[in-house]
Amino acid sequence: MSTLKSQVDKLQSQIKLSSNAQENEKIIEANSNILNRLNKSLGELTSNKAKFNVIPLISQLDEQLIPSTEGDESDGFLISESSGLVLGDDIEALLESAKVSLSLFSEKWKELGHEAQQDDSLNNSIVALKSLTKIISGLNDKYWDQWLINLENDFVVEDVVLEQQTSLGKDKVYNEYNKLKAKFYVDKLSKDFNSSLVDSLNHSKEHLIKLRDQMDMSELPEDVVKFLKDLDSNYRVATLELITPDVFAWLTKQDLLSKLKISR
Structure with a gap:
């Protein structure tokens, strides 16, 4: 009887380990999916950084290229009196939306862990990042090409x-x-x-x-x-x-x- 009991206990232990392994695998897969989706969107935004950084330089060489903050324009890229690049109202709104969405998802992830993968806040964050990337990329190309x-x-x-x-x-x-x-x-x-x-x-x-x-x-x-x-x-x-x-x-x-x- 003792031998049979030990065999039963061993089998139950193996079943439990297998179940835990499957659950861990599920958690790792969910977190990897979250990370990959966010990294893809953040990577697309970051890829525009180099061209974005030279926009102030070309605006100094071509003073009529980008509207001034002193003019009627309030959207897009603007140039201040000190020749600095200023984000227009439309970009600022998208930037703020991305910050809020990412903050909300961060809180959800702390609360739900890998299950936050199913929360709307993740998709909202990705949509917000894509919208911000699209407008910055478009303006980068517009002013670089025109220059x-x-x-x-x-x-x-x-x-x-x-x-x-x-x-x-x-x-x-x-x-x-x-x-x-x-x-x-x-x-x-x-x-x-x-x-x-x-x-x-x-x-x-x-x-x-x-x-x-x-x-x-x-x-x-x-x-x-x-x-x-x-x-x-x-x-x-x-x-x-x-x-x-x-x-x-x-x-x-x-x-x-x-x-x-x-x-x-």
């Missing part, structure tokens, strides 16, 4: 003007311009967002402008030269009165009419 467009507009040269340089003894200018322009486009595709990338892109732009200013336009009609110089200038505006019959004919011949825009 790159503005840089290119500053140094652009019509192909016909550029190609003429080789026949006017400006081979060095022609080659340096194309080489530096190629470097600019390589940098433009970089995902390594930092101050060095910003400096490199801006330096390339400034050097390209200097090279453009060295180009020979002597073979172009006088009216065309004046029009192009005003068009390229950061200090003058090319008005419609500059589009003389000769300028219009030249623009038509070079297929540039569809590439230039009129703005007020």
Whole structure:
């Protein structure tokens, strides 16, 4: 009887251990699921940090890029008088919502443990993080892409003007311009967002402008030269009165009419 009892006790002990192991496995799986879901959302938000950090830098180089806090805008990214980046009302609201949702879930997890996986506060936290990530990512891309467009507009040269340089003894200018322009486009595709990338892109732009200013336009009609110089200038505006019959004919011949825009 003693042997039978010990065997029964051993079997019961094994069953209990097995049950505990299954319960522990269930708890580990639930907590892992919680961690993975939160880490995914937090990771997506963190991945925008590098580009977010360079937005103030590019706004200092392009003062018209981002609205000022002194203006009528109250949403999105704003720039303060001290050139600091300020979050608009819409982003602040989403940020506060994410903080509240995460705080509520934290309390639920302390109370329920792994069972908090089923609580609405977890899903609410993830939704709040995704909403915050989406708006920040969108604004990052908007202002970064617009800055790159503005840089290119500053140094652009019509192909016909550029190609003429080789026949006017400006081979060095022609080659340096194309080489530096190629470097600019390589940098433009970089995902390594930092101050060095910003400096490199801006330096390339400034050097390209200097090279453009060295180009020979002597073979172009006088009216065309004046029009192009005003068009390229950061200090003058090319008005419609500059589009003389000769300028219009030249623009038509070079297929540039569809590439230039009129703005007020």
